[in-house]
Amino acid sequence: MEWREYAEQMARLARELLAQDSMQGTLDEIAASAVKLVEGCDAAGILAVSKGRAVTLAACGDVVRESDRLQGELGEGPCFDLARRKGGERVYRIADMTQPQSAWERFAAAARGLGVGSMTGVLLYTHEEDFGALNLYAQRPGTFSKDIETAGWLLASHAAVALASARTIDQLEHAMESRHAIGEAMGILMERHHLSEDDAFNVLRRISQHHNIKMRDVAQRVRNGRTSPA
Known part of the structure; x- marks a missing residue:
């Protein structure tokens, strides 16, 4: 990954996010930008958990809503746990979904059926509040390396600031x-x-x-x- 180029992309993304005219527009742009900017990412979405229920805030790619639905029904999954801050984690990465996942056995089996090979996610948060989890999906196992995890973290940091701004404007x-x-x-x-x-x-x-x-x-x-x- 060329970090200088990625930094320039992040600067453009910041301007594009702040130019959105609604909270939903900002959420949708974040998901779409993750697919465009993160190498190997085939789909992306933002999941929140409200009163124990999984809520898809934005989705770019068909697999996102089905994955969110499954995690909500099963009450388990990396996106679900991250969004509800279980264990206090702010990031996760599953390099190879085809391998056994002891933490989320039922979801992992269902995700393989959806064609998910690799996943990573980052909590969208500021010091004041959480906005849910930004989750990235790839069909190919081994897609999300440590470098790409860092790229997702940078994207999520820009996204959280933009969401805080959008919420203020909406209010x-x-x-x-x-x-x-x-x-x-x-x-x-x-x-x-x-x-x-x-x-x-x-x-x-x-x-x-x-x-x-x-x-x-x-x-x-x-x-x-x-x-x-x-």
Whole structure:
């Protein structure tokens, strides 16, 4: 591997990831970039574990979703364990999936049936939070060497920073959309029922609290004409 060339690719990747306009776009670009940039990688995906359930956040290649599904059903597998931080590991590498795997016997057998010859994965994390595990698949055994493990680690580091940025942007946009929806709903109530600004806001808040739903959802119902302040 030519590390200078890879460093240049990482710099381009950082710009491409930060240019994505949504969290999902960033996740999809990370998986696609892993296939493009990591030598021998045939498929890649991002797996998270929520309440013990495997969730595929992004997939580039058909084998990814099936592998994630199997690991979730079996409750075992390298991606599954990494995503839930079992044992505190942040990286794994299986050089040859055709050889017996004592840690994940059932998954290894199923993975061989899917045509998986080699796997490696890296936890996507920042100091503040984890985003799941970036997992790379190859059909040929022996594909992922120690050097390629390092390459995956560098890619994952860029990806985690981009995901943290994308989540912040998504949260800001969501907050702005919520404020806009609430403002419109308040305007409708003020005009329709001759309320003051404070009274209109309190109406939305009381409905939200009484029905235990988010104020943004109450505002949307007012905008759609489905909710009355009565």
